[in-house]
Amino acid sequence: xxxxxxxxxxxxxxxRETATLKCYxxxxxxTVYWYQQGPxxxxxxxxxxxxxxQSDKGSIPDRFSAQxxxxxxxxxxMSSLELGDSALYFCASSLRRLAGEHEQYFGPGTRLTVx
Amino acid sequence: EDxxxxxxxxxxxxxxxxxxxxxxxxxxxxxSLLWYKQEKKxxxxxxxxxxxxxxxxSGRLSSILDKKELFSILNIxxxxxxxxxxxxxxxxxxxxxxxxxxxxxELSVKP
Numbered sequence: 637x638x639x640x641x642x643x644x645x646x647x648x649x650x651x652r653e654t655a656t657l658k659c660y661x662x663x664x665x666x667t668v669y670w671y672q673q674g675p676x677x678x679x680x681x682x683x684x685x686x687x688x689x690q691s692d693k694g695s696i697p698d699r700f701s702a703q704x705x706x707x708x709x710x711x712x713x714m715s716s717l718e719l720g721d722s723a724l725y726f727c728a729s730s731l732r733r734l735a736g737e738h739e740q741y742f743g744p745g746t747r748l749t750v751x
Numbered sequence: 752e753d754x755x756x757x758x759x760x761x762x763x764x765x766x767x768x769x770x771x772x773x774x775x776x777x778x779x780x781x782x783s784l785l786w787y788k789q790e791k792k793x794x795x796x797x798x799x800x801x802x803x804x805x806x807x808x809s810g811r812l813s814s815i816l817d818k819k820e821l822f823s824i825l826n827i828x829x830x831x832x833x834x835x836x837x838x839x840x841x842x843x844x845x846x847x848x849x850x851x852x853x854x855x856x857e858l859s860v861k862p
Contacts, residue, residue, distance in 0.1 A: 640793075669849060678839060678852035679794070692847025726793060732848060737783045737801050740850060742793040 638663055640729050640743030648749045649717050657712040657746045661729030667691070668710040669740060670702060673724040685710055686732055717750045724748075753778045757840050757853035765861050768830050772856045774840030775822040784816055784823050785850065787839040794839055797825070830860045 641660040649655050661668050667686045671679035672695075681694035685704035696702075699717075704710045714721060724747050728740040755776045764770055776784065783801045787794035798807045800816035800823060807814050811830075816823045827834055837857050841850035 667848065671850075678854050679850070681849040681851070684847050684849055686847070692849050694849060728850075730848065737799060737843070739785060739796050739799045740848075741796060742787075744793045 640727055640741055642725075642727050642743040642746050644746060645744060646747050646749075648751065650751055651717055651719060653717050653750075655714045655717060655748060657714070657725055657727075657748070659710045659712070659727030659729075659743060661708050661710070661727075662741055665729035665731050665741075666708060667730045667732040668704055668708070669728040669730075670696075670710070670712050671726040671728065671742075673726060673745075675723070679726060682712070714748075719750050722748060722750045753842070753844060753851050755840055755842050755851050755853035757838075757856050759856060760854060761857040761859070763859045763861065764830055766831055768860075769826065769828045770830060770858060772825040772827075772838050772840075772858070773822065774824070774853055776840075776842045776851075776853075777821065778842045778844050778851065780845035781818070782843045782845055782848075785841045785843065786814055786823070786825050787841065788836045789839055789855070790836040797838075827858075830858075832860050832862055834858060835860045 669684040670682040673679040682696040688704045702712045724745045727743045730738045730740045786797040798814045803818040837855040840853040
C-alpha cells in the first residue's frame, strides 16, 4: 500500500539559510499535518491543512510557512534557519472528509541539520 | 492546556515478559486516543481508541481506553526483542484533528 512520502530524507543547511520540505500524502487523503521532533522529544504539532486550507496552527515559528497544493501535496518552507531548528520533521496524512475518526499515518520524516 | 502523560518513561524487560504501558490525558473536547510505535524512524500506527471499555487487539498487543478516568493502557504479552522501541500515546481533540503526544515510553526487551 502507498504510504506518505517525504523529501528530502536528509538536509543539511547553514544558519540563516532557507529550506523547503515536501510531503506527498497517501492517495485520496485530504488532510496533511506537520510535526517537529527534536532529539529525545515527542513530536510537536506545527500546522495542518484540510482540502488545501489551513485548518489548525500549533507551535510553528513565524519564520516558517506552509501550504497544501491542488494535488494535496504540502510544502513546509523554513527561512532564517537557526541551530534550534535541527530536528526530524514528520508529515502525516489522514482522510477527514468521511464521517468518523481516522488515524494519521506518518511519513519517514526529513532530518534537518542546521550548522 | 491539553496534556498527555505516559508512564513509565523507560522500561527494561526480558523476552517473554508481559508489559503494561500507561497513558493519561487531560484534553478539552477529546475525540480519540492513538498508540504508535517508533523505532528511530517514523511513528507506526498501532491502535486508535474512541470508546471506553472496548479492547483493541492485534497479535500480542492490546489496548483499552477508560474515558471516565482519562487513561489508556497498552499491553504487550510474550515480549520479543523486536518490540524494543519508543511507544507514543497521542490524543486527538476537536481542534482540527492535531495529535497531542505524550513523552513516550522507551521499552527495551533483552534476550
